[in-house]
Amino acid sequence: MVYAGIIGYPLRHSLSPVFQQAAFDHLGLAARYELWETPPESVDNKVKRLRRPRYLGANVTIPYKEVVVPLLDELEPPVRALGAVNTVVNREGRLVGYNTDTIGFMLALREEGGVDPEGQRVVLLGAGGAARAIAFALLQAGVASLTIINRTPERARRLLHSLEPGGRAGVAEQDSQEASEALARCHLLVNATSVGMKHSSSEGECPLGEEPVPPSALVYDIVYSPEVTPLLRRATEAGARVLGGLPMLIYQGAASFELWTGQKAPLNIMFKAARAALGAS
Numbered sequence: 001m002v003y004a005g006i007i008g009y010p011l012r013h014s015l016s017p018v019f020q021q022a023a024f025d026h027l028g029l030a031a032r033y034e035l036w037e038t039p040p041e042s043v044d045n046k047v048k049r050l051r052r053p054r055y056l057g058a059n060v061t062i063p064y065k066e067v068v069v070p071l072l073d074e075l076e077p078p079v080r081a082l083g084a085v086n087t088v089v090n091r092e093g094r095l096v097g098y099n100t101d102t103i104g105f106m107l108a109l110r111e112e113g114g115v116d117p118e119g120q121r122v123v124l125l126g127a128g129g130a131a132r133a134i135a136f137a138l139l140q141a142g143v144a145s146l147t148i149i150n151r152t153p154e155r156a157r158r159l160l161h162s163l164e165p166g167g168r169a170g171v172a173e174q175d176s177q178e179a180s181e182a183l184a185r186c187h188l189l190v191n192a193t194s195v196g197m198k199h200s201s202s203e204g205e206c207p208l209g210e211e212p213v214p215p216s217a218l219v220y221d222i223v224y225s226p227e228v229t230p231l232l233r234r235a236t237e238a239g240a241r242v243l244g245g246l247p248m249l250i251y252q253g254a255a256s257f258e259l260w261t262g263q264k265a266p267l268n269i270m271f272k273a274a275r276a277a278l279g280a281s
């Protein structure tokens with residue numbers, strides 16, 4: 001038996017064990033995917049142990065995506081610039097760090113949203129870890145402009161400066177005229193905040209507040225539970241196209257799976273397992 005798992009703290013609502021295990025089982029692999037809830041004082045040790053032959057590697061989530069970077073032996077080049085790892089691969093005792101959040105975000109956008117962001121005007125809501133990976137991926141993909149709006153504008157400005165966007169990105173204060181204009185003109189609106197997430201304090205809320213949804217944009221909400229968030233419901237009512245967060249979750253997981261196993265991930269099986277678990281939650 002070989003093992004993979006997710007390292008985070010706390011780890012209550014992770015769907016990764018459900019759809020990763022379904023993928024291992026579907027391909028008949030003698031592999032188990034585990035929840036590795038790891039308190040801060042044990043992270044070094046947990047990562048060190050991944051070098052043992054029985055480990056394929058791990059996913060890394062909040063709050064350790066940056067913490068694990070110096071603990072690894074090698075980083076895939078984009079990770080060096082981003083500074084955050086969500087996937088560790090054990091290559092014969094050497095730990096290599098990847099970020100499949102960026103891959104998952106882009107694949108979902110292209111495959112499920114049917115949009116190539118090159119040359120597009122984008123508004124990004126949020127300035128946390130998820131927003132950082134997404135902003136990085138969008139700038140790399142060649143967006144024409146990126147406007148970051150966040151409840152705490154100072155955090156958005158910090159994110160902006162760390163990205164070195166070369167003039168293509170800016171911050172707009174929430175509810176400002178600048179924000180309204182950027183929203184009205186955008187081709188793509190991405191919610192990378194946790195607002196609207198089931199079982200959170202903002203369940204049922206829309207991250208746009210009173211701002212109207214831009215009707216000709218693609219509205220992409222990375223919140224995957226519920227599958228139709230308040231933002232997506234409003235967007236559909238306004239006539240906009242919508243994309244939920246489940247494809248990003250599955251595509252990032254599928255990319256991790258392929259790095260660990262060298263086999264093509266069974267996407268349909270992973271989607272089905274995740275949807276069944278979401279329906280039951």
Ligand code: ATR
Nearest residue numbers: 126127128129130131150151152155193194195202
């Ligand atoms: P993640 O790694 O998932 O991005 P995070 O780093 O905690 O998590 O970031 C959460 C994001 O959601 C932030 O942009 C946060 O805004 P602040 O920077 O102002 O904290 C945003 N967020 C969370 N709850 C929110 C709420 N109730 N209203 C508005 N924004 C919220």
